[in-house]
Structure formats: structure tokens, C-alpha cells
Amino acid sequence: MVSTTEHDESEHGERVGAALAHALDEAARGLIDRTDDEGVDHTLGLIVQGAIRTIPHVEQAGVSLVERGGTVDAYAPSSPAVRELDELQNEFREGPCRDSIWTESRTLVEDMAGAQERWPRYASAALTRGFRSLLSFQLFAAHGSAGALNLYSSSPGAFDESSVDAGALFAAQAALALHGAKRIQGLxxxxxxxxxxxxxxxxxxxxxxxxxxxxxxxxxxxxxxxxxxxxxxxxxxxxxxxxxxxxxxxxxx
Known part of the structure; x- marks a missing residue:
């Protein structure tokens, strides 16, 4: 027999899951439907807006793309602080976003205060700008191109399992949309x-x-x-x- 509490929790989980699935579906449709005749920059803006709106606990977001020469540039950052952090990664040659682009499909920083040993200068810069948690997903890393979707929160331990699961699904859809936009632009x-x-x-x-x-x-x-x-x-x-x-x-x- 299932207790009332267990039943309520199960029902609540199903509602949350259904809502998340619907949100991701809407976000994916929006990305795909609106990239056919728009440029890459517009697509990147949609990705960032959709991530903040769709993925639980995300306050700020941005996309890092590697340009020729290995420079990591910020695209469609949701705030000046996000742009600054991306730019500082080039200067410092360190940071979780760079790791997501080059070596890891996903990077989760639960608290920047505890990441100062791994990325001493970047972590300090993030803390100074009020960011405590970061979740970064590799968008693609093939055919000479690479990028990452970077999600930020001002609270330590903000990103839970729902954030990670939703972020991974959203990043997969975003990568497809971005690839399509880049292909159209190239053609x-x-x-x-x-x-x-x-x-x-x-x-x-x-x-x-x-x-x-x-x-x-x-x-x-x-x-x-x-x-x-x-x-x-x-x-x-x-x-x-x-x-x-x-x-x-x-x-x-």
C-alpha cells in the first residue's frame, strides 16, 4: 500500500516532470522554428533566454564559443558580469566554461568558494561578481568548432538534479539549433x-x-x-x- 504522503509526492513529481517536459518542448520548438531565417547571434540570444526561463534555479546565462586562434568569446550574455567572466577566462587561461568546451561534457560548481584551488583567479572573479554556483554544458566539439552553455546562480548549491537533467536536455536541443543556424549562415x-x-x-x-x-x-x-x-x-x-x-x-x- 502507498501512503498518502508517498502518493502526494509521486503525484507532485509527475506534475513537475510533465511541466518540465512541456517547457523543454516549447523551448526546443521556439529555437528550431525561429532559426530558419535568423542569424546565429539571434539563435544564441534565444538559447540564453530559453535557458533562464526553462532550467530550474538559473538566474543568469551565456554562451561561450571558441573563435579562430583559440579565443573564447562571450555571446548573448544575460548580464555584463557574465560577459566579464567569459573574457577573464581568456586572460586567466582557466575556468569551468573552458573545461566544458575542451575536456568535459558537463561541469558543475556547487560553490565557487570551494573551487579556488582548481581555478584560483576565475573563482575569485566569480565570487566578486556575486556568483556562487555554475553549471556548464558542452554544446559541441567537432569539425573545428566548440562551445558551451553556461548557467549561473547567486546561491551556493543551487543546481540540483532537476537543473542538471533539464540543462542536459536543453543543451542538446540548443546545440542542434545552433548547428542549424551556423549551417544556414554558411550556405x-x-x-x-x-x-x-x-x-x-x-x-x-x-x-x-x-x-x-x-x-x-x-x-x-x-x-x-x-x-x-x-x-x-x-x-x-x-x-x-x-x-x-x-x-x-x-x-x-
Whole structure:
């Protein structure tokens, strides 16, 4: 026989679980539905807002992404303090967010006061800014890209099992949404580059009386000699033609 107390606790747990599942479903749908025609920065903002709204006990949040050269940059931080902590990780070369990106799928700091031996400077900086607990999830670490979702609380021991479970599920959905947004952005950039290269070829064909293939070879040769990306060389050719023509059409038509 199940006691009334046990029954009530079980019923309460089911309600909490159902509410959490619904919240995560809504957050995931929001991320996926609203990233088709928006940029990566917009997607990152949705991830941070959704994390604060969905994951229990989260007060502040941000996303760390590794840029070229290994620099960890802050994206869509919910407060200036969150941005500062991300930036300090680059300066200190230490911190739980960096660990989540490179070595661990999840990092939980129950109390920053007890983390000063592992990350002495970072932990002190976090305490100074009023953060006692941190929960960080790796978003992805493949194909030369890496990132982490970082969650903060001003209370020690704030993140319980519900926070960890919800955070892991949310981070998985966020990683998919972010990957999709980055892919769309890359495809858009590729299409834009192709159009620009086509315009630049037209400029060279008209200017030097060469064929399309030779015009393309000229662009590639210039790119190699100057160590500038082909798309940027093409952009410069098109922009120069527009300035000379004094019109929006690089061909002067």
C-alpha cells in the first residue's frame, strides 16, 4: 500500500516532470522554428533566454564559443558580469566554461568558494561578481568548432538534479539549433560569395577583354599572391568598379 504522503509526492513529481517536459518542448520548438531565417547571434540570444526561463534555479546565462586562434568569446550574455567572466577566462587561461568546451561534457560548481584551488583567479572573479554556483554544458566539439552553455546562480548549491537533467536536455536541443543556424549562415555566405565572384568575373571580362575562365584565374592568382580570400578579392574588384562607375551596377549599366 502507498501512503498518502508517498502518493502526494509521486503525484507532485509527475506534475513537475510533465511541466518540465512541456517547457523543454516549447523551448526546443521556439529555437528550431525561429532559426530558419535568423542569424546565429539571434539563435544564441534565444538559447540564453530559453535557458533562464526553462532550467530550474538559473538566474543568469551565456554562451561561450571558441573563435579562430583559440579565443573564447562571450555571446548573448544575460548580464555584463557574465560577459566579464567569459573574457577573464581568456586572460586567466582557466575556468569551468573552458573545461566544458575542451575536456568535459558537463561541469558543475556547487560553490565557487570551494573551487579556488582548481581555478584560483576565475573563482575569485566569480565570487566578486556575486556568483556562487555554475553549471556548464558542452554544446559541441567537432569539425573545428566548440562551445558551451553556461548557467549561473547567486546561491551556493543551487543546481540540483532537476537543473542538471533539464540543462542536459536543453543543451542538446540548443546545440542542434545552433548547428542549424551556423549551417544556414554558411550556405548564405557561400551563395553571396558566388554571386560576388560572378560579378567580379564580369568586371574583368569587360575590362580586359578576356574569357570567363581566364577572368576567374586572374582572381585566383590575385588571391594567392596577396594571401587574401578569393571572396574578398572579388568584393574589392566589384567595389572598385562601382566607385569608378559611380553607380550601383559594377558593369555601369
Amino acid at each position: 548564405t555566405a557561400a551563395l553571396d560569395s558566388r554571386d560576388t565572384i560572378g560579378q567580379a568575373k564580369g568586371v574583368l571580362v569587360e575590362r580586359f577583354g578576356v574569357g570567363p575562365e581566364q577572368a576567374f584565374s586572374m582572381l585566383v592568382d590575385s588571391s594567392q599572391k596577396t594571401n587574401i580570400k578569393l571572396a574578398e578579392v572579388a568584393t574589392r574588384v566589384v567595389d572598385e568598379a562601382r566607385r569608378k562607375n559611380g553607380r550601383g551596377d559594377p558593369g555601369g549599366r
